[in-house]
Amino acid sequence: MATYELTVNGQKRSVTADPGTPLLWVLRDDLKMTGTKYGCGIAACGACTVHVAGVATRSCVVPVSLIGDRPIVTIEAISQDPVGRAVQDAWVSQDVVQCGYCQSGQIMSAVALLQSNRKPTDKNIEESMGGNICRCGTYVRIREAIKLAALRLA
């Protein structure tokens, strides 16, 4: 057990956890932030995606001991970012979600893409979203929503 001082969504949070605990489970179980989801535990599906120091990060495989003082942003606060808000609004406009379980991760990945590239091509979208699984198959509308968000951010 060790104590970690994390910066989560702009706030300092202190947690005591086993060093090997993935950030995902620190967020969900210790900080009660359940917006970030558990889908596979091996970084294959992207449901656990958060941003760490501005980099999309699969929190199910990153132990809390390796975070350090890098700031963490989760789905719960991404609307405070204009890109985050545009993506969420586009997701709602296009009626993207079905069961919705994967969508926190989809949105965090899409936001990372648009923060880096305001005019993504189809190829850019496919590559950046290429590692997020949606069993409900909302991929067609995800593509549309990203393009809509890009248009609105232009």
Added chain:
Amino acid sequence: MSRSRMAVGLGLLLLIVSVGAFATSAQQSPDRTASRRADGLAAWQQVHSVLIHPRCINCHTAVDYPQQGDARRRHFANVVRGPDGSGVPGLQCATCHQESNANSTGIPGSHNWHLAPLSMAWQDRNDQPLSSAAICRAITDRRKNHDMDGPALLKHNAEDKLVGWAWEPGRDIHGMPRTLPPLSRTEFAEATRHWVEAGMPCPKM
């Protein structure tokens, strides 16, 4: 025999030997060249055995993805090379790979995890390792290897952090320790040094 005569004799002997050695290296007699090349190729074979080990070759691909595991399968989750070998926004190497191994989750990590550039590919586009000769040529081609000469290559092999990961590769997702290259890092560095000092010979074929 008097001591002074012995000293002169010894000195003369040493002189003859060193002159003889000097004469040999300066003239590069065919036997000597061949022997140096043979030594160099033997050293290269050792170096090569490490390069084609999965811990190294998995990131020296000719395609737009890395491989993973001893089975050298395409890396899962459609991760791609991206413009600079570190992935694409949303799916960068750093999305999962941190500065050190995460043994609790089976994800390897080291400083600046990324793919070697395409110019440093050691495989073909069907994910098959190139021949030893082809890899050797690629490694010694300064247009492809970021302008590294022999000493730079040696430094890379002996000291680079990401290269060093191969000898501390951590455990995989199922808790199994990853297999190590056939030589220790020290042996690898030594073999590299021998090869460099032999003039970095490459096999003909």
Added chain:
Amino acid sequence: MRQPRPVSRRTFLAVSAAAGGLLVSLYLDRPLRAQQVPAQNPKVYPPDAFIHITPDGKIVIQVNRLEFGQGVQTALPMLLADEMDADWSQVVAELAPANDIYRDPVRGIQMVGGSGSIATSFQQYRELGARTRAMLVAAAADRWKVAPDQCRTEASVVRGPAGQSARYAELAADAARIPVPATVQLKQPADFRLVGKSVRRLDSRAKCDGTQKFGLDLDLPGMQVALVAHPPVFGARPHTVDALAARGISGVVDVFEIPTVSGGTAVAVVADKFWTAKQARDQLKIDWDLSTVERADSAQLWATYKQLARTPGNVAVTRGDARAIEGFAAGDRLVAEYEFPFLAHSPMEPLNTTVRFDGDRAEAWAGSQFQTIDQAAVAQVLGLTPEQVTFHTEMAGGGFGRRAVTDSHIQREAAEIAKRGRGTPVKLIWTREDDIQGGYYRPMFLHRVEVGVGRDGLPAAWRHVIVGQSLLAGTPFAVMIKNGVDETAVEGVSDTHYAIPSFHLTVHHPKVNVPVLWWRSVGNTHTAFVMETLIDELAARASIDPIAYRRRLLQPDAKKLRAALDLMEEKSAPWRRRLPRNHAVGIACHESFGTAVACAVDVSIESKRPRIHRATVAIDAGLVVNPLTIESQCQGGLAFGVSQLMANGAITLKDGRVEQRNFDAYTPPYIVDAPVAVDVHIVPSAEKPTGCGEPPTPVISPAVVNALTRLTGKRYRTLPLVTV
């Protein structure tokens, strides 16, 4: 106008005007009690169990079945709100807890499945809305001393003939005292304001901002987490369990054995949080006794199935002369064998259930497809009656059939664990590995088909043997097995709409020690592939265009299929005529669950895999409640169907053990695998609504494979597509 006849007051549930709502909902304000099913008028569903109008005007509608992405939590409220003339912007949908009042009106139990939600609750939800409206109008009419038919309603307001107006929220308490009318008048479709329109989902925003809670997200004071180490071979039990290291981990509460539904024994670990439980479970040293259970092996099963397929099985359909096929010369006979592997559903939310046992009662939370069955199972394990178990329906992260388990195995495991910790809520979580390895797969199937081709190029004789496990056997639905035929294994062939004069279908149902279950579209997952690839092959043999061939072969009265085929042909013609080089079209059409779907795909081969550039889908599902839902289910159903084509798209067993563990080895479609663009076209219809959750799934794999055959010349009869 004739006064509506009131329903007996005995069937009218308690009202509490003090609560300020239309009627007190069964669960909102007090603990759930079992309600007697009204003996008279069982078809009159009491509005107070379904609608609650809050003082500030929110219309809270209970959805009688699980939402797991299919859109029912928007579509059913649309029906009700439209008839009620409610202000849609004030509608809130909730997932009803377990209670018999929420039973499916046709199937008779609370459930979701078989793509039947709209079909079975269409009338019910409309009547609920109409009844509620009638009661609100009656209350207003009373107040204003006018006749009800002088009043109009719109957007949660009643307007009187002389300019009077009252909001539903103001009228709710009075309306609660009005007897529930026995008969009710429904709108003409032309008067629908919501039904038939594209209406966005009610749960969208919450699912985009992290606030939507799923079962896995539940957090209760004092809650513990449980993981279970399941036997590596179904039904086995441990010889020895060494839990010393596991117990030594800080935060571990207990380690103990529990029975499993398949007759074996598993080992439960209870801890303070997930990661603790996971580490502890990893530290368990279990020596499993595999000696008493059958060790299913895929290679052995294929060998057995191939032998069985060469012998006739139980007769499912026989039409014409069963031996007619033998009269065809070899050159006029087509023989094909097809292989389909076990498939896992793998919904994105790993399965979970939370139970708290308090001795004389219990509470449970789960994303359940069979709430009252699961409630009864929990009760049984805890030694309670179902009425003593409050069972909450949680929003579910996908289902695809995986949650429709009649043995309630997850809930039973959770109850077994909760039994040991009285007063403590325990959340049982199945990890992704548990899910992939845990069984309840779409069974393996083998088909052997012999077709005698007539002079006209059409199939004149058809002899078909199917080999695969029955998924109804051993369940309460086993009574539906007739003549040794489990209809779920043969549907899609047995009820084919192709006119084949001599048609003989038999089936073998081997018993295999692998639990099996329905996978989105069930039998159609394999039967449609066989039918639609064979039909395409026959069309190619006869040098007839695949769409024209289907038109020729379909029964004249296959109305929905013909309509879907026509619409698909029309909408895809522009791009089918201008295919780029190295692209090919693939066609497939199939009717299932009363809905017909026709599909054209544009496919090329990229990096040795099929690349689906586009799919045009036409669907005849009768009257459509929400076109946006139909579109999403078609797009989603196609992407889900691509699961069958993935290179790593098979669950295989070796010596009893499932070989795959997680998404690295059993890989669902990612964005690059799914169709890039899917345009959906709905056949206009005023017929009764049929379903759309499953019908799109069967067509995608044969359509893609039909295109691939055009590109490569190969026939693909084994799924998944390991190589192209």
